[in-house]
Amino acid sequence: MTTTHRSPALTAANVEAAVEALRERGLRVSAARRLVLEALYGAEGPLSAERIAEGLEGRLPRSDLASVYRNLETLEEVGLVRHVHLGHGPGLYALAAPEHEYLACESCHAVRSVAREELDGIRAQVREQFGYEARFTHFPLVGLCPNCLAESEGHAHP
Amino acid sequence: MTTTHRSPALTAANVEAAVEALRERGLRVSAARRLVLEALYGAEGPLSAERIAEGLEGRLPRSDLASVYRNLETLEEVGLVRHVHLGHGPGLYALAAPEHEYLACESCHAVRSVAREELDGIRAQVREQFGYEARFTHFPLVGLCPNCLAESEGHAHP
DNA sequence: ATGTATGCAAACCATTTGCAACTCT
DNA sequence: AGAGTTGCAAATGGTTTGCATACAT
Numbered sequence: 197m198t199t200t201h202r203s204p205a206l207t208a209a210n211v212e213a214a215v216e217a218l219r220e221r222g223l224r225v226s227a228a229r230r231l232v233l234e235a236l237y238g239a240e241g242p243l244s245a246e247r248i249a250e251g252l253e254g255r256l257p258r259s260d261l262a263s264v265y266r267n268l269e270t271l272e273e274v275g276l277v278r279h280v281h282l283g284h285g286p287g288l289y290a291l292a293a294p295e296h297e298y299l300a301c302e303s304c305h306a307v308r309s310v311a312r313e314e315l316d317g318i319r320a321q322v323r324e325q326f327g328y329e330a331r332f333t334h335f336p337l338v339g340l341c342p343n344c345l346a347e348s349e350g351h352a353h354p
Numbered sequence: 355m356t357t358t359h360r361s362p363a364l365t366a367a368n369v370e371a372a373v374e375a376l377r378e379r380g381l382r383v384s385a386a387r388r389l390v391l392e393a394l395y396g397a398e399g400p401l402s403a404e405r406i407a408e409g410l411e412g413r414l415p416r417s418d419l420a421s422v423y424r425n426l427e428t429l430e431e432v433g434l435v436r437h438v439h440l441g442h443g444p445g446l447y448a449l450a451a452p453e454h455e456y457l458a459c460e461s462c463h464a465v466r467s468v469a470r471e472e473l474d475g476i477r478a479q480v481r482e483q484f485g486y487e488a489r490f491t492h493f494p495l496v497g498l499c500p501n502c503l504a505e506s507e508g509h510a511h512p
Numbered sequence: 513a514t515g516t517a518t519g520c521a522a523a524c525c526a527t528t529t530g531c532a533a534c535t536c537t
Numbered sequence: 538a539g540a541g542t543t544g545c546a547a548a549t550g551g552t553t554t555g556c557a558t559a560c561a562t
Contacts, residue, residue: 224536224541245527260544265527267542281439281493286526299486308484318479325475326466327500328457335439335496342485382561384517403552418519423552425517444551 207237214276221274228259232267233276241309242280242288281335282307298336303344307336365395372434379432386417390425391434399467400438400446439493440465456494461502465494 211233215225223229235248235256243252245265251258268289271277279287282300290296295312315332322330340348369391373383381387393406393414401410403423409416426447429435437445440458448454453470473490480488498506 219537222537222541226536226542228543261526262528262545263543269528299484301486302489302492314483317483318476321476321479322495322497325472326457327503328459328495328497329503330495330497331460332496334460335493337480337486337488337495338490338493339480339486339488345485345487377562380562382516384561386518419551420520420553421518427553428517 202238202240204238207234210237217274217276223270223274228263229267229270231256231259232264232271236277236289236291239290241307242282242290244286244288246286248289278333280333295333297332299332299341300336300338301341301344302338303340303348306341306343308341360396360398362396365392368395375432375434381428381432386421387425387428389414389417390422390429394435394447394449397448399465400440400448402444402446404444406447436491438491453491455490457490457499458494458496459499459502460496461498461506464499464501466499 211230214233214237215230218225218229231251232248235243235252238255239252245261245268247253248268249259249261249264268277268279272279272292276292277289278292279289280298281287282298283305296309297312297315299308299310300306315330315337318337319330322328369388372391372395373388376383376387389409390406393401393410396413397410403419403426405411406426407417407419407422426435426437430437430450434450435447436450437447438456439445440456441463454467455470455473457466457468458464473488473495476495477488480486
């Protein structure tokens with residue numbers, strides 16, 4: 197699996213904007229806090245706190261796990277960060293914007309991330325039928341992905 | 355909140371059927387295992403392992419938490435039991451049949467349980483749009499319930 | 513009799529908390 | 538200077554595992 201990363205220049209600019217948002221709220225900009233932001237802006241997908249603390253396998257300096265959790269919490273309160281629970285592992289953290297929602301496969305555990313609007317049709321139907329406003333940001337829409345579905349249908353029907 | 359329970363007679367009959375299923379698979383029917391089944395058949399909604407171990411607040415004998423987990427796992431392998439993750443608390447266990455799916459409110463944490471068929475329309479739309487077969491048995495469909503939605507819309511729109 | 517399941521204790525993972533030392537503003 | 542943050546260590550909650558004993562078959 198190839199891992200693509202955002203351009204360092206773009207990441208840096210975004211981090212500075214986020215840092216500015218922190219200052220506006222009277223929050224301090226420590227090295228540890230910057231590091232969390234850099235990890236999140238530099239990453240493709242959502243990250244565990246542990247991976248952030250370990251500096252994304254050495255691409256960034258490492259920091260204390262407890263502080264990472266505290267900073268993620270702070271950044272979440274500020275609205276810059278969200279976390280999602282994909283399956284049974286640790287929670288995964290990502291930038292709050294742009295807003296992604298997740299489809300997770302119960303069988304192979306593959307995760308597909310889609311823009312919010314792509315789920316608006318389903319959201320509308322859920323709202324009409326149940327009056328709920330569905331969100332797949334914190335818990336994914338779980339099911340069998342097309343591959344696993346095909347596989348299970350291959351075996352079925354006696 | 356009133357807690358309704360299934361009739362003891364009905365529970366007992368169901369437990370015996372389940373016990374029979376266990377024997378057919380060569381599994382033993384110990385007191386601890388029976389107790390887990392009795393708790394699940396007697397309960398209205400999904401239960402935490404801890405509540406089962408504590409004998410549903412004294413209505414049943416208590417048993418060891420580790421054994422409860424082991425038995426729940428066994429019963430899940432056999433297909434008699436399922437577990438669901440509603441929010442951040444412990445996993446909750448329920449009978450696999452009849453199949454229920456869950457809607458959970460992200461704001462007030464209320465949970466609505468619905469029969470599988472009620473979500474077939476949504477499942478069809480998910481399948482058409484993404485090719486996924488959606489299941490809301492292990493993770494619920496999460497969103498804002500009608501109450502919390504009304505409340506949040508009351509405040510909104512500046 | 514024999515392997516399975518139990519109960520207790522200890523380990524485990526993800527996360528949170530207490531606290532003294534440090535550092536951003 | 539002074540409040541916000543850090544790093545480390547210890548506590549927490551949920552769940553799993555090791556192991557000797559007890560029990561269902």
